Amino acid sequence: MGTLKIYRQSWMKSRAVGPLHKTDMWYVDFANSLLLTLEKMEFYHTLMDRERLELPLYLTWYLEDCVNNSGCWNRFIGLHHKYYGRYLPFYDLPEDYLADEVNLEDVYYILWTIGSALGNDNIEPGDPFAPWIMEAGPVIYKLIDEAFEQAPITDVDTLDWLNDMEAMWYEPKEVPAVKPGEKYKPDVENFLAASGGESLMFFDTYRELRPFLLGKLHWAEDEPIMDSLRREKEFVLYANPKGLMVTPYLSAFFCDPRNPYYDAERARKEGSEMFYVPSYTPIDLVKYGETNNLFPEAAFSFPDGKRILHENWDFIARRYLTLFYDAD
Numbered sequence: 001m002g003t004l005k006i007y008r009q010s011w012m013k014s015r016a017v018g019p020l021h022k023t024d025m026w027y028v029d030f031a032n033s034l035l036l037t038l039e040k041m042e043f044y045h046t047l048m049d050r051e052r053l054e055l056p057l058y059l060t061w062y063l064e065d066c067v068n069n070s071g072c073w074n075r076f077i078g079l080h081h082k083y084y085g086r087y088l089p090f091y092d093l094p095e096d097y098l099a100d101e102v103n104l105e106d107v108y109y110i111l112w113t114i115g116s117a118l119g120n121d122n123i124e125p126g127d128p129f130a131p132w133i134m135e136a137g138p139v140i141y142k143l144i145d146e147a148f149e150q151a152p153i154t155d156v157d158t159l160d161w162l163n164d165m166e167a168m169w170y171e172p173k174e175v176p177a178v179k180p181g182e183k184y185k186p187d188v189e190n191f192l193a194a195s196g197g198e199s200l201m202f203f204d205t206y207r208e209l210r211p212f213l214l215g216k217l218h219w220a221e222d223e224p225i226m227d228s229l230r231r232e233k234e235f236v237l238y239a240n241p242k243g244l245m246v247t248p249y250l251s252a253f254f255c256d257p258r259n260p261y262y263d264a265e266r267a268r269k270e271g272s273e274m275f276y277v278p279s280y281t282p283i284d285l286v287k288y289g290e291t292n293n294l295f296p297e298a299a300f301s302f303p304d305g306k307r308i309l310h311e312n313w314d315f316i317a318r319r320y321l322t323l324f325y326d327a328d
Contacts, residue, residue, distance in 0.1 A: 004053055006031040006060075014061050014072070014158040023152040030147055031060040037143060043132035047114065055114050061161045062102075062110060063144050067151045069100045071158035072165060077106075079168040080315070089312045090128040102148050107141045108133055118163055118320070122277055125316060127302035167318040170326040175287045176241045187244040190217045191237065199288065202251045202259040203235040209246075217244075234261065238285050245282050250274070254294050264297045271298030272309055276320035283325050286317060 008020055011028045034056040038044045044052060065071035077087040077099055087093060090112070091105040111133045116126040127133075160166070178184065178192060178199055194216040195201050203209040206229055213219045219226065225246070229235075232248035239245075252263040253271040274281040274295075289295050290313050299306035309316065318325045 004035060006035065006053075006056060010053065010057060011060075013057075014064075014161045015156060016159065021154065023154045026152050027060050027064055027154075030063070030151070031056045034059055034140070034143060037139065041136055041139075043115075043136060048117070051114050051117065055111075058110050058114065058161065059107070059140060059144065061158055062106065063147060063151055064154060064156070065158055066100070066102050067148065067153055068155060068157075071156065072160045072162050073106075073158075074099075075160070076162055076165055076168060083168075083172055084315065089315045090308060102141070102144050104137060104141045107144065108137045111137060111140075113162065113164055118322075122273075124272065124300060125276060125320070127300070127305075128308065129304070130302070164319055167322055167325065170318055172314070173326075175284045175291075178240060182241070184239075184241055185243055187217055188239045188241070191239045191244050195239075198258065199239050200254065200256060200258070201237045202254065202256070202261055203237070204251065204261050205233050206230050206235075209235050213246075236285065238282075238288065240284060240288070242284070245285060247282060247285060250281060250285075253298065254289060255296050256294055267295065267297040268299055269301075271295055272300050272305070274298070275309065275313055275316045278321050278324045283317065283321060283327055287314075290314075 006028055008024065008028055011024060011031065012020065038052075038056060044055070047055065061071070062073050065073035080089065081087050081099075087097070087099055088105055088109050091108060093103075093105055097103050097105065108128065112126060112128045112130075115130070115133070178188070178197070180197065183189070184192070191201070192198075194212070201212075203212065209229065210226075213226070213229075214221065229246065229248070234249050234251040236247050236250040236254060237244065238247070251259060251261040252266045253274065255262050255264070255267070274286050274289075275298075290310070295310075297306075298309060300309050302308075
């Protein structure tokens, strides 16, 4: 495997239109010096070609943003702090963490985001405390920290180079709850009358669900959705002021006293998919379940995966579900 090299054309991807300046070449040279270190690390050669090129660029753009106290990195941590009250997901930040300087935990996160690429719908997010991250992070951080005082100010407000930035622009939305005495759409009204005011109901098979849809919700047999539901199972019905959702293949994951189909073992092995597989679960249902503690066994498969999922579930959902996270 030949050694890669960072050229100015790649570096300029973080800029709007404009000429290359002498200060840019300082950062290009630094990115190439990082490459020499990365090439000596075993994990680096397990990355895809695109990721091998992106990693030194990400780390160098990060350094530039910290020097300028602006740009993509500062937008990212600013929005994360606005939404969640802390600058980064996953990592406990020490008292000496400074948002306007370089930090070891920042490097850990950049390594994680490169190793947990988006676009692989069914691949579990990586472990943010994986040994390769914990081993490589301090070595890379030392190089960036040593360069911090020498790195030139460029006064460039970098474009969104971090692949997580698109999802950060979605403002958090609370899921509205049904309230006694309020008027709702007919499907919601009929559902609440049948459920005794509860927002959730569970059905194992279409054979069990069909009489409820026809008799309680007054759906017609020839409605198109009836034919599609005929081939599904393990239904969760969820009502909120926006409407009624009928979602298959989820009842095993909901630890609800009224759900006889809950399967703790399946929830442990498969439940985390609700948070990162696009179109699998409506986001309102994910939010309702998580905020009502209905997913106690859901966990990632790596060590401490349960805690990491539940402490960072909204960030995970917004990062991986993208447009589905913001769906109404």
